[in-house]
Amino acid sequence: EAGVTQSPTHLIKTxxxxxxxRCSPISGHxxxxxxxxxxxxxxxxxxxxxxxxxxxRGNFPPRFSGRQFPNYSSELNVNALELEDSALYxxxxxxxxxxxxxxxxxxxxxxxx
Amino acid sequence: xxxxxxxxxxxxxxxxxxxxxxxTSSSIFNTWLWYKxxxxxxPVLLIAxxxxxxxxxxxxxTAQFGITRKDSFLNISAxxxxxxxxxxxxxxxxxxxxxxxxxxxxxxLTVNP
Numbered sequence: 001e002a003g004v005t006q007s008p009t010h011l012i013k014t015x016x017x018x019x020x021x022r023c024s025p026i027s028g029h030x031x032x033x034x035x036x037x038x039x040x041x042x043x044x045x046x047x048x049x050x051x052x053x054x055x056x057r058g059n060f061p062p063r064f065s066g067r068q069f070p071n072y073s074s075e076l077n078v079n080a081l082e083l084e085d086s087a088l089y090x091x092x093x094x095x096x097x098x099x100x101x102x103x104x105x106x107x108x109x110x111x112x113x
Numbered sequence: 114x115x116x117x118x119x120x121x122x123x124x125x126x127x128x129x130x131x132x133x134x135x136x137t138s139s140s141i142f143n144t145w146l147w148y149k150x151x152x153x154x155x156p157v158l159l160i161a162x163x164x165x166x167x168x169x170x171x172x173x174x175t176a177q178f179g180i181t182r183k184d185s186f187l188n189i190s191a192x193x194x195x196x197x198x199x200x201x202x203x204x205x206x207x208x209x210x211x212x213x214x215x216x217x218x219x220x221x222l223t224v225n226p
Contacts, residue, residue: 004155033213042119042201042218043156056213090155101146101213104155 002027004093004105012111013081021076021108025093027040030076033094034066034100038087046089049074079111116140119202119217127225128193134188134220142204145178146214150199158199160181160187165199192224 005024013019025032034046045058049068063079072093079084080113092102119136126132138144144163148156160171162178162185167175189193199221203214205226 037217040218043203043214043216045213045215048213058213070217092155099157104148106153106155108170 004103006089006091006105006108008108010109010111012113014113015081015083016029017081019078019081019085019110021078021091021110023074023076023091023093023105025072025091026103029095030072030105031095031102032068032072032101033092034036034074034076035090035092036060036087037090038084043078043090047076051105083112086110086112090100099100115200117204117215119137119220120222122218123221123223125223126226128192130194130220132194133186133224134190134202135184135215136202136204137184137206138215139183140204140206141182142206142215144205145176146203146205147174147176147185147187148201148203150201150219152198156206158200160216180211189222192222194224194226197222197224 007022030049033048035043037043044049047066048056052068054070066076088107089103092104094102116139117136146161147159149159150156160176165182166180167178173190181188199219201219202217205214
């Protein structure tokens with residue numbers, strides 16, 4: 001069974017551009033979570049989607065947004081990129097409403113120059 | 114918001130030694146999780162704890178959910194080189210829109226062969 005897959009693995013953008021990160025959850029999982037892992041800061045919660053709806057949002061500005069598609073895959077969009085947005089962005093999925101623990105993908109390394 | 118203090122920040126030990134790390138919180142959690150992250154990978158779930166006082170083992174790993182529900186520890190016995198990585202604790206208050214995990218900043222473990 002395939003795990004959580006994220007694409008691309010690496011992304012380099014310039015300041016002010018937009019970045020789109022993608023996540024495919026484990027088959028059967030309906031919840032997708034996004035986390036930002038900046039150097040030395042641990043994992044910071046960004047967004048939680050379940051059944052196509054945003055359920056919770058972390059303390060990030062509105063230029064961080066996303067959506068979940070009918071097949072439960074998800075996109076994270078970051079607009080007006082800033083240098084401080086450089087981080088590893090991790091996606092995790094679970095079997096809806098926390099019924100199972102979350103499994104993480106390998107992450108997308110976003111570098112803003 | 115919830116804050117997790119994880120200690121120590123880093124450990125450098127000899128192969129065969131036992132390791133202990135812990136997390137404390139300013140808030141009560143009803144789930145504690147321990148993850149390990151290898152370089153370039155997403156976190157992998159090691160142990161999940163759901164009841165105050167619960168003690169759970171996974172091979173050489175043992176973790177406990179503190180009685181106050183504000184702390185947890187992870188022990189690794191007889192460490193081996195492949196134990197190298199970053200260990201994260203995570204806490205969750207389940208229910209409603211609160212299925213997000215709050216992570217500690219991690220403990221970097223180095224094992225000297």
